[in-house]
Amino acid sequence: MAIDAGNSKTDVALVGPDGSVLGAARGGGFRPPVVGAERAVGSLAPLVEEAARQAGRSGPAGAGHVSACLANVDLPSEEEELTGVLAERGWGATVTVANDTFALLRAGVGDDGEPTGVSVVCGAGINCAGIGHGGRVARFPAIGRISGDWGGGGYLSEEALWWAARAEDGRGEPTELARALPAHFGLTTMYELIEALHLGRLEPGRRYELTPVLFAVAGAGDEIARAVVERQAEEVVTMAVVALGRLDLLGEETPVVLGGGVLAARHPLLDDRIRELLAERAPKAEPRVVTAPPVLGAALLGLDRTGAPESAYARLRAHYAPAGDTAPAGDAAAADDTESGTESPSEA
Numbered sequence: 001m002a003i004d005a006g007n008s009k010t011d012v013a014l015v016g017p018d019g020s021v022l023g024a025a026r027g028g029g030f031r032p033p034v035v036g037a038e039r040a041v042g043s044l045a046p047l048v049e050e051a052a053r054q055a056g057r058s059g060p061a062g063a064g065h066v067s068a069c070l071a072n073v074d075l076p077s078e079e080e081e082l083t084g085v086l087a088e089r090g091w092g093a094t095v096t097v098a099n100d101t102f103a104l105l106r107a108g109v110g111d112d113g114e115p116t117g118v119s120v121v122c123g124a125g126i127n128c129a130g131i132g133h134g135g136r137v138a139r140f141p142a143i144g145r146i147s148g149d150w151g152g153g154g155y156l157s158e159e160a161l162w163w164a165a166r167a168e169d170g171r172g173e174p175t176e177l178a179r180a181l182p183a184h185f186g187l188t189t190m191y192e193l194i195e196a197l198h199l200g201r202l203e204p205g206r207r208y209e210l211t212p213v214l215f216a217v218a219g220a221g222d223e224i225a226r227a228v229v230e231r232q233a234e235e236v237v238t239m240a241v242v243a244l245g246r247l248d249l250l251g252e253e254t255p256v257v258l259g260g261g262v263l264a265a266r267h268p269l270l271d272d273r274i275r276e277l278l279a280e281r282a283p284k285a286e287p288r289v290v291t292a293p294p295v296l297g298a299a300l301l302g303l304d305r306t307g308a309p310e311s312a313y314a315r316l317r318a319h320y321a322p323a324g325d326t327a328p329a330g331d332a333a334a335a336d337d338t339e340s341g342t343e344s345p346s347e348a
Contacts, residue, residue, distance in 0.1 A: 108257030
């Protein structure tokens with residue numbers, strides 16, 4: 001059983017020994033820090049039941065192994081807690097839990113040999129993880145501002161609002177964001193938008209809709225919006241280069257796998273700037289964007305654990321191929337400009 005649980009959506013898939021997807025289900029976000037570990041895992045139960053039903057099972061899923069890649073599981077203590085809670089559910093004989101960044105990494109590297117590489121997820125938030133030779137791991141707490149993080153769809157929308165508010169009231173420099181952000185909601189001024197958000201006339205989650213607006217304004221040449229996008233590129237590359245350095249991978253060709261809604265959307269300004277900065281700071285890094293559902297990576301990790309045959313990996317990747325670029329590391333297709341299967345930043 002593969003589980004990929006993100007901030008806004010969760011995928012569960014039952015995968016056969018031959019790599020075939022027997023059943024799958026999608027649900028809402030996974031937020032143990034907000035609702036607690038027990039309740040968060042409980043929210044997965046309907047998805048597990050639906051996947052089992054599709055697989056023709058009337059009772060428990062009864063998987064041989066549960067491979068769970070979970071957002072908001074950023075510390076070893078959190079991994080340990082969630083492993084125990086999942087094990088108690090009895091959905092599989094064994095359970096492994098990892099941060100969802102490792103699912104992206106696994107989806108973007110090859111299926112033979114040592115899975116070395118670095119991945120950066122930039123969706124609702126931002127995170128980075130890497131695996132080096134001998135299984136060495138580099139990662140960040142990725143808890144938010146208190147752990148030094150900057151970026152992701154949520155942060156970008158807040159940053160856009162900040163600059164737009166100050167532009168309208170005179171505290172900041174002029175920017176088209178002051179018109180474009182309220183216009184997105186059919187409003188005319190930032191004051192109206194601020195009031196609507198503060199008084200709950202607009203649901204808090206709708207501010208994520210402003211991230212694509214930020215990129216559109218930046219693409220039209222607005223200097224403030226462009227600076228925000230360039231800052232996001234800087235953060236993505238900084239995390240990747242630090243992880244590569246920790247793993248002693250700067251001197252060899254290594255995949256840097258990019259994913260999450262903000263990066264998978266392939267905004268030219270952001271994508272091009274990331275590649276430029278990587279070329280300067282890590283010339284041997286091989287940037288590639290994976291747009292396949294992250295549950296693919298969780299499932300591949302499960303096949304690794306169960307010792308599946310090579311054909312199983314091919315069958316599993318073929319199942320998810322229509323959703324985006326899932327070519328393994330070393331395949332030229334992994335680094336091309338294909339944009340099929342991308343997701344919007346609000347879906348991250």
